[in-house]
Amino acid sequence: MEVRVQDGGPAAPFLSARDVFETVCDLELPVRVQVRENPDERTWTGHYDDHHVLNISRRAATSAMARELALHEFAHMARYEESHPSHTQSTDEALFLGLAGNSVERHKVAQCYQIANHMKDIYADDITMRVASAEKLVSFLESGLAAAVADQPRPFRGGLVPANPGADPDITAVNAAFALALVERHDLADPDHRLYDLAAAAASDAPDVSLEEFKGRFVSLVDDPTESEYRKALVDVTRAFALGRQQAAD
Incomplete structure (x- = not known):
């Protein structure tokens, strides 16, 4: 090499x-x-x-x-x-399939790309965690999530307009779900680890995003999916994030 x-x-x-x-x-x-x-x-x-x-x-x-x-x-x-499907599947194609016929804000689409990257990361880290330090990775995830939770938008006193736009609560909750999924997929930390408290805080700031749902989607990714299976998983998570409330209304 x-x-x-x-x-x-x-x-x-x-x-x-x-x-x-x-x-x-x-x-x-x-x-x-x-x-x-x-x-x-x-x-x-x-x-x-x-x-x-x-x-x-x-x-x-x-x-x-x-x-x-x-x-x-x-x-x-x-x-x-x-040629693992997670690294050959076109994200553009999957997002088009998942969002076709729906009006989605540009920043939401950008966040869907971030979620697609999380799915790639899950499969990459199935290899990484065979040789990397679990302690360092968990500390890294904890630090990143703590910073994002601390950066959540906070309103002006007596008003609803954020004083600082900060990190987007919805994608922070999904990022928290990814962190927990990685931890649980490789049994890296106990349930009383501070990472779980931070994830709960992130979830409380994003009532329209189900932390458990997205964690489950990441954890349950099968080791060796077919192209069709992976495409469906990516389309489904895209729709769940970008159209979750709209789907519920339908």
Whole structure:
């Protein structure tokens, strides 16, 4: 498994991740690591005919989670190389099928893409969790969810208009469901972990989103779905999030 770090980034975490990842999986194509200066994008992966690209911000590349982030992206590459439906299914196609004939706000559609990425992440992390630190991952999920819950919109005193738009409560609740699903799918934490309290707080801020429903959808994703099975799961979760209230009214 060939990994080359470009742009003067630190090589150690990526080479260490490679050595660990090779104990459970391998990649046929070489990996180029490109360290970016933009701190807003943590990591993302590109796939090409003859190589993969792991894009990572310099902040993430020099963080305590650098190796774990690299392991996660290597797992996405492995899923892509094995043509797993989660990584070959067109998200555009699934969203079109799920939302056809309905009027959906643009920000809601963008959030549907985020949910589709969560489903990809579930399958990638089925590989990642064979070699990654459960403790570090749970702490990472807890920190991210705590920040999002703290950033929920709060009204002006005596009014209903948010003083700060903050994080969107609905997608925060779905993100919480994803975090719990990942924890429960791999038995990473006990039910009394603080992550559950944070998820409950996120759910209370989003009464139109069922935390348990979305957690169940993520947890129950079958290990080796057919293309049709995966497409249906993605279409169903898209409709549940974007059209949930509308479907209930119908």
